[in-house]
Amino acid sequence: MTTGQAFTADATHAIMEWLATQPCADLADEALNLNLKLDALHSPTIQSSQFQSCIELFYSRALRLCVEHRRELRSLSLPLPAPQLNRARNVAEGLKRVALGFERILTDADARAGAPQKRLNETASARALRLLGEHFLTMTQAGMEVEPEIWRIAYRLYALSRVELGSLEPAGSPVETALFAYKRLLAMISLEPQSLSPGELDWAAEYLARISGQVHVQEQHPPGLDGAWYWLDPHGGAEPQACIRRDPPEGRTLLFFSTTGLARRAGEQLARHEGGRGGNELGADPNFPGVQPASLLERLRQRWATPPKREQPRRRQDYKVEACVGLPNIWAVLHSNDSQPQSLVSHWAVTNESPGGYAIMQLQGRASGLSAGMAVALRRDSRDPWNLCVVRWIRSDAAEHVEIGLQMVSRGAIPVQVGFRGSDNTVGMACALVLPVLPALRQHQAIMAPAGTYVSRRFALVSDIDRLYVAQCRLLTLDLQTSNIELFQFEIDPYPI
Secondary structure: OOHHHHHHHHHHHHHHHHHHHOOOOHHHHHHHHHHHHHHHHOOOOHHHHHHHHHHHHHHHHEEEEHHHHHHHHHOEEEEHHHHHHHHHHHHHHHHHHHHHHHHHHHHHHHHHHHOOOHHHHHHHHHHHHHHHHHHHHHHHHHOOOOHHHHHHHHHHHHHHHHOOOOOOOOOOOOHHHHHHHHHHHHHHHHHHHHOHHHHHHHHHHHHHHHHHHHHHEEEOOOOOOOOEEEEEEEOOOOOOEEEOOOOOOOOOOOOOEEEEEHHHHHHHHHHHHOOOOOOOOOOOOOOOOOOOOHHHHHHHHHHHHHHOOOOOEEEEEEEEEEEEOOOOHHHHHHHOOOOOOHHOOEEEEEEEEEEEEEEEOOOOOOOOOOOOOOOEEEEEOOOOOOOOEEEEEEEEEEEEEEEEEEEEEEOOOOEEEEEEOOOOOOOEEEEEEEOEEEEEOOOOOOOEEEEOOOOOOOOOOEOOOOOOEEEEEEEEEEEEEEEOOOEEEEEEOOOOO
């Protein structure tokens, strides 16, 4: 054995020895070691055949790591503490590097020597695309932005999987596994991941993994772009775009995909659930604390049927506001007429706004306990009324930095307590807010209450602001339901029982 061969064997032996050990119980150490060993694997002294043998083992190790990491984050809120945020960044980096390792195998003539081409195309591309999907989930679950580069990498891998196969979606294709993995990655955009809590996103990802075959992919421009069509410029620098939000550019080779099949499949399952024929498939799952599967799936179904469209233009701004985060805190501040401790109020800056909402960034301190779908109240100063909003998305690239997007649902609110007829809830009356009529949004008064409050059509309302007021009311429409709050229109019951 020559000196060079001995050096290569020693380097490979150290990597294989680590891969043969039990994964570290400390996920942060495991992620760090994964990337260190990937550094060693990319040494120029590692031969192509050895690289391929190792990368296959890295696949299983990286996949286990990311699943355990995301499971730990299910019960957390954003922004993540610095240790978990750094761990997420390391896990995501490792996943991407292993995926790129598979691409190297597919484009390296030495690595391909002796391997059946179609089988290698399928397995290597499918595994790399699966890892890119996990990279996307790991980044977005932590509130971080995903680099547009992954969409170019994913398309290259998908194209490599289809060498010598002529059409995009042939019946009975031997690379169906790679196609499924690519569909799953494309469909993740439709989840609007920044609008979901870490637990909700993990549940949605597991659900999507079962039904991603319902995504339809084609290279031809669809005859009509209404509904759930998305387009992707495979060689461009942006993520897939919903056609309803941005028209596809002319004169370019684009990829189109539709999530209508996902909406149809989700609708069928929701219908079985509502008809009592679905068993407990959409019941609360202790493995996903705080997630309400039926409510979440209905939101996903709506997005898959028709992606949300921005109706109003945004304007850049830079002014300070006070914010009260969370329905219980808002209720306490309104009920006490601002005599509550200032610890319930934090200071933020508005970075842009539209008639329907805001994007705000925290100015001081560290936000905690944020979750998509929760209530936030804003005002410029103590002389102004509170504007009530719902968190639509959260971004957090650093533990000390957080930006949230808000949808405004009311100008002003009245704190009340509500109790629904037929409820077996042992906590009794729930603190809620009455929202005034807004002609552009709703024709009746509305109530914002904690998630799970609504259990029947009739309920009692109690207000003790200025004087005691009790009324029996009737729910008209359930307008919004998230993992944190419910918003429904109501009227005073003309025929109280």
